[in-house]
Amino acid sequence: MAGDTGMARKVALLLWAQTLGLAGAQTTQLLVDPPWKPAVLWDQVTLSCQGLGTAGATTWYQDGQHWWQEGPANFTVTASGTYTCDRPSTGLSPPMRVLNGPLSPEARLVLQVPAWELLEGDTVTLRCRCWRDMLVTEVRFYHEDKEVGRSLTGTKLSLSPLQLNHSGRYRCGGWVSSNMSAWMLSAPVTVTVHVPVDIATITPGVLELTPRDTGTHRDTVAAGVSGAFLFLLLLVGIIVAWYQWHRLDARKHQERPPLDPLALPVEDPHMMYMELQRQPWEPSDTYDNLHQKL
Structure with a gap:
């Protein structure tokens, strides 16, 4: 029975992982x-x-x-x-x-963002660069076409601490020094800020995500897993019940003693004859004794 319970538990875990999409998360x-x-x-x-x-x-x-x-x-x-x-x-x-660059216009002036996941509360720096790091002055930074910072000599914009409303499209513009100074504007880049999650708690109806900074916010995401969870419970119950019934039935068959034809009561010869018809036995082995009893 312990083996049956372990198998049912493995089936439940596998189905639960597939329901939540964890099996394909990689x-x-x-x-x-x-x-x-x-x-x-x-x-x-x-x-x-x-x-x-x-x-x-x-x-x-x-x-x-x-x-x-x-x-x-x-x-x-x-x-x-x-x-x-x-x-x-x-x-x-x-x-x-x-x-x-410089053949590509969008590469003459480039606004770069970090290539890792940007988490709320972190310090993030955007940098405005010209081809082969040529000098750029009077740099201006734009968020959704609204100016959010400028610097006469600097080329970086710090977003600290990073917040969800920092998400969106950014551009930078500035004067590029070459043979002739020219004002250039970079192509837009997208900044996406994610909520840092330290703890994920799964309940029958809700997947609750606890952010790293629990003092500032708490987001609860309804995962819609209530129906799947109940279905899994029902399926696991059916599997466990089937295994238990199967093992119990097999054990009863193993423990049932073989029928002794001579031990049957002789008060009803017809019933004894019908019972003998349902059990395999060799007539030659018991014919004489049976004849005497009858």
């Missing part, structure tokens, strides 16, 4: 070094594909086109474009854009 990730996006070629960018399966089975795509079959897990980028990688067990990664 995805392919594309990392960039230096960890800024969009990346720029003059930084000697290295892309690394992380996922399940053999590293040598990595497939690379450039601008949506199949580019490198069974390539390495990481390489140094030599051409601009949008890169993605694929691992057989975890699928396609999110895209990573690599810019070059």
Whole structure:
């Protein structure tokens, strides 16, 4: 019975994980070094594909086109474009854009954001850069086309502490010093701020996420798992009941003693004859004794 309970528990855990989507939570990730996006070629960018399966089975795509079959897990980028990688067990990664300049207008002035997950409460710095780090002055930063900062000589904007309302599109503009000074404006980049979660508590009706800073906020996300949870409980109950009935029935058959034809009462010969018809026995073994009793 202990084995049956353990099996039922494993089935329940597997079905619960599949219901919440945890079984497919692992995805392919594309990392960039230096960890800024969009990346720029003059930084000697290295892309690394992380996922399940053999590293040598990595497939690379450039601008949506199949580019490198069974390539390495990481390489140094030599051409601009949008890169993605694929691992057989975890699928396609999110895209990573690599810019070059000065031929590309959007790469002459670039606003970069950190390439890692941006969490509420952290300190985040955006930086405005010109091709090959040429001098940029009188830099201005815009959030959703509204100016949020400016500096005569600086090229960075600090968002500290990071808040949810900092999410959105940012741009930077400034005077670029070359043969002739020119005012340039970068392409927009998107900043997405996430709520840091330390504890996740699953109840039958609600998936409750407790943020890292519990003194400032508490977000409760209705996961809609009530129906799935009840279905799993019913399914596990059916599985456990079936195993218990099956084992009990098998044990009863094993413990039932064989029928002795000669031990039957002789008051009703017809009933004894019918019972003997239902049990396998050899007539030659008991014929004489049975004849005497009858």
